Amino acid sequence: MPISVEEAQRLVLEHAAALPAEDVPVAEIDGRIAAAPLQARWDLPQRDVSIMDGYAVRSLDVATLRACSSALVLTVRGESAAGHPSDAPLGEGHAARISTGAVLPAGSDAVIAQEDTRREGDRLVIDGDSLGTLEPGTFVRPAGSELREGDVVARVGRRFGPGDIALLAGSGHATVPVHRRPTVAILSTGDELVPVGQRPDPGQVVSSNGLVLAAMVRRAGAIPIDLGQVDDEPERLRAALARGLEHDVLVTSGGISVGDHDLVHAALMALGARVVFRGVALRPGKPTTFAVTDGARAFGLPGNPASSLVAFVLFVHPLLRRLLGVRGDPRSATMRVRLHAPARGAGNRAHYVRARLIDTQPLDGGTEGPLAQPLSVQQSGDPCSIAGADLLLALPPGAGTLPAGSQVDALVLDPSSAEQPEP
Ligand code: AMP
Ligand code: MG
Numbered sequence: 001m002p003i004s005v006e007e008a009q010r011l012v013l014e015h016a017a018a019l020p021a022e023d024v025p026v027a028e029i030d031g032r033i034a035a036a037p038l039q040a041r042w043d044l045p046q047r048d049v050s051i052m053d054g055y056a057v058r059s060l061d062v063a064t065l066r067a068c069s070s071a072l073v074l075t076v077r078g079e080s081a082a083g084h085p086s087d088a089p090l091g092e093g094h095a096a097r098i099s100t101g102a103v104l105p106a107g108s109d110a111v112i113a114q115e116d117t118r119r120e121g122d123r124l125v126i127d128g129d130s131l132g133t134l135e136p137g138t139f140v141r142p143a144g145s146e147l148r149e150g151d152v153v154a155r156v157g158r159r160f161g162p163g164d165i166a167l168l169a170g171s172g173h174a175t176v177p178v179h180r181r182p183t184v185a186i187l188s189t190g191d192e193l194v195p196v197g198q199r200p201d202p203g204q205v206v207s208s209n210g211l212v213l214a215a216m217v218r219r220a221g222a223i224p225i226d227l228g229q230v231d232d233e234p235e236r237l238r239a240a241l242a243r244g245l246e247h248d249v250l251v252t253s254g255g256i257s258v259g260d261h262d263l264v265h266a267a268l269m270a271l272g273a274r275v276v277f278r279g280v281a282l283r284p285g286k287p288t289t290f291a292v293t294d295g296a297r298a299f300g301l302p303g304n305p306a307s308s309l310v311a312f313v314l315f316v317h318p319l320l321r322r323l324l325g326v327r328g329d330p331r332s333a334t335m336r337v338r339l340h341a342p343a344r345g346a347g348n349r350a351h352y353v354r355a356r357l358i359d360t361q362p363l364d365g366g367t368e369g370p371l372a373q374p375l376s377v378q379q380s381g382d383p384c385s386i387a388g389a390d391l392l393l394a395l396p397p398g399a400g401t402l403p404a405g406s407q408v409d410a411l412v413l414d415p416s417s418a419e420q421p422e423p
Contacts, residue, residue: 002279002286004397005314005350009331011276012290012315015297016322016330019180019248026169029160031221032178033325038154041172043144047085048104052139055095055117055124056080056108059136062126072126076119080105095124104140111139147171157327179325184217184316185244186210188229189237189255189264190303195229208383209253209301209308216312220320222249232261241267245296248323251316254303257287264300265289273298281397283346284380285311304380310352310392313411334409337372337391343408345399353378354389355410372410389413 003011021035050056057074065072074095080086085103090096095112096105104111112134118125147153153171154164160178168176193207194200207229214224225247230240232255241264244250255264265278273291280288284307289300299316301308313332321330340358345351355372372393377385391410395402402408 002281002349003277005280005282008277008280008282008288008290008315009318012297012319013322013330015276015292016319018325019182019323021177022180023175023177026165026173026176029164029168029176029178030162032160032176032181033221034154034156034158034160034177035179035325036177037152037156038168038171038173038176040147040149040151040153042149044147044171045141045143045145047143048109049141050080050098050100050102050104050111050139051141052111052113053099054114054139055112056090056098056104057095057110057112057134058090058092058108059110059134059138061093062110062112062131062134066128072128072131074124074126076122076124078105109136109140110134113139157325159326179323182222182248182320182323183225184222184249184251184320185225185227185247186213186217187227187240187244187250187252188303189232189240189252190229191231191261193229193231193254209303209305212305212309212386213251213253213301213312213316216309216317217251217320220317221324222320232263234263234267237263238267238270241298242271245271245273245293245298247296249316249319250296250298251301251312252299253301253308256289256300256302262287268298268300280311280315281349282310282314283349283351285314285352286349288315290315302380305383306354306378306380306386309386309413313392313413314352332411334394334411335370335391336407337370337393337410339393339402339404339406339408340371340373341404342401343374343393343395343406344401345395345397348397350397351393351395351399352411353393353395354385355391355393356388357390372408 077094078086078088079097080102081099082101086105090105090107116127116131153167188207188210192204194204196206200206217224227244230236252264255262268291273293275291278289287302288311291298301311318330343353353374355374358371358373372391375385375388390413394409
């Protein structure tokens, strides 16, 4: 009896720890995972800066003028422009021209927006009505208000996005330690395969699995290494597998069930790999095999397109996320969906039913939630069913037939969009 999906996932993750760190330029951290905590190297902003184009003033001067004069008039002295701070302290009764992002001159504590003023030569006439009371700090971004030197700007396990580039570059990090990305060798096996671009003769199929798997690997954030295809011939197969085992991960498709031409398992054993499991109580994807060597983890996935996709999502993807340094549960997130039509279990195996997500809006009758339409074709060889699927409905072993309206868990088929929450 093959092992359960959960047990197989547990065994796979026993062979997955985050790969060592490497330093990469901050411009290249999008999608990478922090391998060390990072702290701001200086205050942000470093000095009080203006958030408006206008005039830096002493708020007390304006208050005093308001109390004893009908006109609010200051004398313009000096300028502080972005990148060109003024050295001169601001004297009593003076205003300095200032631009957005520029440092406030010493002595000033507020900014009056240009719209609230009028210039008459050196005289700055302030429109008291639109200005209102000028509080200290008006239109000023104070020094250290965003970050203090030493504040944490990235925790270990953080998956960086474009915004982190701004944060880390701005706080002093030209390079960033991230976990090395695994290389994933991909090998397609089978006498019947022809390369993409070639018209298959009867009995042949275009080898598409490798391309699909490479796309999935890339989405996971790892580096696919295309080993192409190899026929069902023991010597050549073994040589190709040996090259694959030089990488962090090897993923093969085809040749892993029990037919006379299914040679991958024997070839992996001949290469000294230790088989961790062979077969999982799952449909599609039952023959899925996992083996390890000292340096590599190898997945033998079945050749049918849907089988290899399901097995990738369930087993390879979590392993890659762990190697990449993702914290928490690396398995793809599930969502709760309601069946729009009945779905049938697969006896004592877990059935991963390809389905389309047809609604994420609240439904009539007050029941909320996403609705899943199981695709009519569930043949594991059918490429239409994988192209049309958004979800894999996870029907547990012994589920029988679930009627329309049943609630089931579903895996989102774009695993990169189904991130686990940050730790
Ligand atoms: P196997 O797991 O080797 O028995 O292959 C099962 C079926 O999957 C084959 O008969 C092919 O139709 C299909 N198949 C195998 N390898 C590929 C591939 N690389 N691309 C597309 N289909 C494949
Ligand atoms: Mg085959």
